[in-house]
Amino acid sequence: MSTKVTINRLATGVPGLDEVLGGGLPEFSFNMIAGPPGCGKTTLAHQMMFALATPERPALFFTVLGEPPLKMLRYQQQFDFFDSEVINQSIRYVNLADDTLAGNLDEVLRRIVSEVEAHSPSLVFVDSFRSVVLASQTQDNPNNNLPQFVQQLGMLMTTWQATTFLIGEYFTETDTNPIFTVADGLIWLRQSVERNSMVRKMEIMKMRGQPTLPGLHTFRIATSGIKVFAPAPLNPIEAPLEFPIKRLKMGVPQLDEMLGGGLPRGYSLLVAGPSGSGKSILAATFLAEGARNGETGVIAVFEQRPNHSQNATLAGLIQTGQVGLVDSRAPDLSIDEIVQLLLSEISRLKATRVVIDSLSGFELALAPTFREDFRESLSRMVTALTGAGVSVLMTSELEDRYTDLRFSPYGTAFLTDAIIVQRYIEVQSRLLRIMAVVKVRASAHSDELRLYRIDDNGLQIGEMLPDQEGLLGGRPTRRLSKDRV
């Protein structure tokens, strides 16, 4: 039997936060929630408090100078988690404004201690701690010793078995601040503004004894409260490819042949082509074929007016619930938010086929602050989705270029397991379409450039054009007849 102390971890009740914290909040820890005004510190504190406080594990919320408690109560009750009934029972508010105004830290500490001793809370919040500090500094009081005060407070709270949060307005994390040293946990909230877009980000700068997820994590504040978008956990052991490879039908028999018998299950497929080449139709056919075989699918649409671009087959599948629609028109999306939307829809429908239509729209839907990292983001999304075991079809708008052969505007072709490219060509004063399978990882596939057309029944793949050459240049020429002999 282990004789080491076991640190209990509390579930914060904030979606995604426990993952980011590395498994929840360590019990009896002494934490700081820091950030500039308006970044959601008080809301985060309240959401955790309402989730964690029970009659057996009550909470004390000390309000100091700063936001008047009346206003705080007025605004916080707009959130769904706020429950008036538990106030004065499992949650108590204590106003320390008068004590703080006097500027005597010893007196503030005495008040906090006496309230803590009177109520034996398991959770203690001090909002805003910054004002305690400022009040102590403006007073000409030589007895005030902030490091000592913080040290004592931290020790007292832990010995009283209280999990504590100090909430404070700080603008730079480089502030030399005794609190940052003493605190077990340091949660920074930020608002990143770029042009017209604003994205909220959270960083766990410190959480003793916990494998926190590093970096900035986006979050949103809605009426349900704060929701953190933790990156999707990576499956460390990816299932090895099974042989023979199980393949999915695309809904276009000739295309299945070209792919070597269909798309291997769990693959990501990039369909690249110019505007109007039929990428979305192929994507809808892919989902419809799944539905025909009793599979469910999810489609993420990133268009300004998704209903207008939807074809009838797809609309029908969405209506019957065989295909889930992820259509987030929320501004300033982050990759983790989109991945989370997709994954939750995939697990809800137990979906096996996923379509992202299109990457160009997806890039536009991302907040500008994430666009620089688009390739990394895309790579993470593909990994997260294929890691969930689904097969993914992504469409990519491709400007027709006849001087070079490219498959995606993002240099992301290497990210996907399979690539289909579509092209326009000019033959005898007609605009014809050709399609080719460029890549299917670990599988034989056709190398043919095949004509295809789109009619009421969808995509119809035709013949090659053996008597033409230079097709990829867009303006093929007829081969000389002597070559054909």
Next chain:
Amino acid sequence: MSTLSEESRQIVASLAQSVGPNADTARIAQAIVSTLQDMTAALTPIIGQQGVVALYRRSLHLCASNHPRLAGTYDSVQTALDLIALNSVLVEQSEVDALFFGEVLLTTFYELLTTLIGPSLTARLLRGVWEPSLSDTPSQENSP
């Protein structure tokens, strides 16, 4: 007078009950002051002394502007939450006026808080004032 909310009716009824029949102004004044003391005691720990004083002053102001006949009384008590001063002003009034002033002041205070933090939280915070038996903490001894 505008139609009273359910809570305001309860406040008025409760005040009438604690005053009792045929009470003199001293008794009425004491009942009003005592209720205000209970409200103050319930709110001060949460919103602070200054918050309560601000609510009290705003309530007095609203009373006077909604009921011009109370304006004179209002003028004489508009100091910081000084319940002794309030008491001494109230005992100068007739029984009817004192009771009316108390009803208006208490209901206005309650309604004001409701507009700020909503009916359910207001009821929750002030539950102990009008329902001592249901309160989770013993009601404080506030009588002078």
